């Protein structure tokens with residue numbers, strides 16, 4: 300088992316490995332003992348697959364379980380309110396503890412519920428996806444609004460992250476691909492040697508357990524270091540949004556859950572790399588193609604369909620178009636791009652992708 304401490308306003312540990320649940324009766328015994336109620340907010344699909352195992356590891360601790368819709372559909376006002384209703388009906392108090400059991404969507408809504416229930420109760424992130432190496436760390440919680448992704452939320456750090464990599468074995472290929480996009484994002488903003496290694500990967504099936512462990516640890520380390528420096532996103536934390544200005548616009552335009560977050564981020568990174576005139580742009584596009592990212596979406600979606608959402612991005616002010624670009628790998632910076640230039644670059648990317656897909 301590996302562990303990493305996140306020195307946020309409220310410090311906590313991220314534990315990664317196959318045996319992290321042993322910590323319930325060890326490191327986290329006091330936290331669980333002191334809770335008057337323990338509630339698991341679980342993605343319904345994840346519960347089908349893995350709830351039994353989680354409950355078995357909780358041993359003597361009795362937990363009530365509330366199932367929430369699988370994936371992105373959970374990031375809604377309805378689910379948020381349903382969770383609050385459940386907590387109230389269960390007689391939860393400020394001394395209750397939440398466990399967020401699922402991928403990033405579950406973690407985001409459960410974290411938001413934890414941060415708002417009676418103005419804040421502790422929660423443990425128990426992530427079950429590759430992508431959640433990103434989402435479970437750093438304390439961004441959110442639900443979506445029709446007009447924009449993650450528009451309603453808080454910064455609220457978990458009490459701990461227990462990342463049991465055994466659960467990753469049941470992920471479908473599309474979710475592996477989605478998660479890998481945030482892994483390569485962490486490489487782009489931090490380290491050329493790691494990026495080169497990842498760009499060599501022609502199929503995610505070729506990665507061993509040891510490879511996954513290494514990449515996930517590296518990703519978490521990049522994220523944790525940035526969060527420690529700028530927890531509330533006044534500056535450098537924006538770099539974790541590499542690829543996200545367009546990604547979030549695509550997700551909102553298509554309808555939440557129609558494309559996975561990571562696949563949208565891959566398209567957004569391709570655009571940001573083009574805007575950066577980054578020497579890895581072609582390599583990245585080829586990597587996306589060989590690994591099955593939906594590049595054709597760039598062909599299908601016009602600039603007009605996404606520009607309004609991009610102007611409402613959280614990095615934006617007064618309707619500006621703001622992107623995280625790369626001076627070079629490992630050197631991100633923020634740039635405001637004029638609308639005409641953004642449209643031209645989008646057109647050029649479409650042409651390039653059109654040529655590749657012919």
Ligand SMILES: NC(=O)c1ccc[n+]([C@@H]2O[C@H](COP(=O)([O-])OP(=O)(O)OC[C@H]3O[C@@H](n4cnc5c(N)ncnc54)[C@H](O)[C@@H]3O)[C@@H](O)[C@H]2O)c1
Pocket residue numbers: 342343344345348369370371374401402403404405407427428429430431433434435436437438439440449466467468469470471474477478481560561
């Ligand atoms: N808070 C943050 O810092 C942050 C960072 C990155 C992404 N996010 C958010 O995370 C969300 C995406 O999260 P995600 O990619 O983990 O997807 P997800 O939570 O939407 O889950 C995707 C699908 O995988 C299924 N699933 C989850 N774990 C599984 C497992 N072990 N085996 C089989 N199926 C499993 C789910 O039921 C769902 O159908 C987006 O809403 C994104 O905005 C947040």
Ligand SMILES: O=C(O)C(=O)C[C@@H](O)[C@H](O)[C@H](O)COP(=O)(O)O
Pocket residue numbers: 433437439441448449481536537539540543613
């Ligand atoms: O933790 C961060 O900061 C990130 O930007 C990580 C992103 O991968 C993640 O998708 C995040 O939820 C985006 O945040 P938002 O503020 O752009 O909604």
Ligand SMILES: [Zn+2]
Pocket residue numbers: 433481543560564
């Ligand atoms: Zn993301």
